[in-house]
Amino acid sequence: MANVRDVALRAGVSISTVSRALSAPSMVSEATRLKVLEVARELDYQPNAAARGLRVGRTNNIGLLIPDLENPFFASVTKAVHSRARASGISVFAADSDEDPAQELDLIRNLSAQVDGLVLASPRASDSDILDAVEGKTVVLLNRQVGDLPTITIDNADGAFQAVNHLRALGHHTVAYASGPAHSWSGEQRRAGMVAAAARIDGVEVVQLGNFQPYFSGGYPAADLAVASGATAVIAYNDLMALGIIDRLRNRGITVPDEMSVVGFDDVAVATLVSPALTTVRIPRAGLGRGAVDLLLSLLGTPRDGTPRDGTPRDGARADVPSRAAVPAHTQLPVELVVRSSTSVPVTPTSTTG
Amino acid sequence: MANVRDVALRAGVSISTVSRALSAPSMVSEATRLKVLEVARELDYQPNAAARGLRVGRTNNIGLLIPDLENPFFASVTKAVHSRARASGISVFAADSDEDPAQELDLIRNLSAQVDGLVLASPRASDSDILDAVEGKTVVLLNRQVGDLPTITIDNADGAFQAVNHLRALGHHTVAYASGPAHSWSGEQRRAGMVAAAARIDGVEVVQLGNFQPYFSGGYPAADLAVASGATAVIAYNDLMALGIIDRLRNRGITVPDEMSVVGFDDVAVATLVSPALTTVRIPRAGLGRGAVDLLLSLLGTPRDGTPRDGTPRDGARADVPSRAAVPAHTQLPVELVVRSSTSVPVTPTSTTG
């Protein structure tokens, strides 16, 4: 691989000039700049990221830690993070903790050696473990809140409210909530949101169903318990579970939505591919990802690599810095209930006989 | 962040000793090694990856380029790549080209500045563009073959054969194949596999249906054409399309599998979540990812970072190198037909009246 020295030799200038021609164009004359650029292209010169990072003290890399890449929710987040980062000229190391808190903490340590900052998506570790793992590093949490670390979340409580309210409007009086994993932060948010909603809305009661795996299979036991609870509608922790519930109900000969309405959370792509199509609380996955990198970048300060530093050469008081610093350290994104075919007016014995 | 100098000072040794204590334990005495390790832990010392990379000329990073992270197929591959890489102590930069050939080529250039090697998963660019973009870099192709670049693929032809053979065994005589994107390498492989299979197997004819988008929506036109073609079974380019076909057929009142059998390709998770569950050709996604990393690592040579270099200090003739070099440059993984509920004996007019 060609390096700056090769380019310098071939262009007949010093290596300083080459460096400047590429990253501070205004500091060299037009003629030499063009010459350098030409030679650089000829030699297919790509500055060595390690060397630059070493000198500048900034790698222009960020890390992304997620529990499971195969979960479509995190896949979307990851995609958004990548694309937003790339737009700012920074690359991202992703790591998948396989839902394992221990590995998660490991990865935080490992990754942070080679990145400027970290975004932790729905970390599974405990508050205290997280707090001291990120000691001194710049991180932003996504979909979780611990201490007063910079955070981007969604309005889980409002999502819960909208779901309950929708069901109440359809005429349901008792709705079940099927919880996700025991220590999930967003799960707890949603659960609390449900009870709060039930308290605020007249004529509806929420029965809480124990913890289930946030997968398709977790929907099976949830479905049975929901039926047994006497509820006419069930809200699941996430879409996959909701699909599992629907499947189980179908197998038991219980029709959705007539005999049981089902609501999910997430609005993953599959939600529209099944029948009945799933009514669900859409959470802005891409928005979360974008917001997380924006927040992180603002925390790291403006000097990014996307556009070469330039402008007034060395007065140190560049007035044209994009206003990144304005991003607040806690962001909450709105959610939206999308009503499809898995919810309807309940056909209760009274309504059929009355 | 603490650096090697801090550790050296505090441990009362030179920086060389610190370095060796950490990465070549046998070269320092037990006592000093322990001391250094202790201090390193105290200071939470993490070697600076950029500096090490600069000196050693090897970043211990690899790049992964995929067309779309939200596609569950690539999500699986990505996950497998990450985990296999991590097991060898190397990190991976992932990049998502959004199915755009131009961006793909861009990313190849960008990424390769900071990685040792690259795995290109199902690249969308043309053969020639790829060939000169990877000029001089070490890459491995996944699910595609161009020139004689190192490659890991699956046995598409066999998958096609198994699908056709399965349908023939059920009694189908004319089966439609719904193609994916026009310039897809694996699509072409499958298409050719179908006609080859039809030629080999008595009593079955394959009718080819034009190119469709490899998404759920692409299944709609495919379904209609399949029906019009008089086929009693249809094989789709991938699972998503197959699901779209099933959905369209359902909407038209055509029952699957009785009136039309449907076979997919991939075996994504959703395939089991729909009803009827999808008969499909399972392709070893994780195996592809793992294989790609193994192949790439073998190409890069053995010195990885996972376990510290050690053993006989400097004789240069370490005999215990793991036998990575044995990996062939072209690997083809087997596929497997998983039969579920979307295929069955055709109920033809003759069979119902007979």
Add this chain to the structure above:
DNA sequence: CGGATGACCGCAATCGTTTGCAGACTAGGC
């Protein structure tokens, strides 16, 4: 007791960039 052997450690060069500083040269004002 002398010398050789080998284990352990430190000096200093090196990787490829960026960047403070200063030199060279041009232009312009008096």
Add this chain to the structure above:
DNA sequence: GCCTAGTCTGCAAACGATTGCGGTCATCCG
């Protein structure tokens, strides 16, 4: 014609690690 200001360029010192080479001991053998 001289001095100043300004533009452009080069020198050399960093950044933080790895590693060849050589030096200092202790140990052991004869």
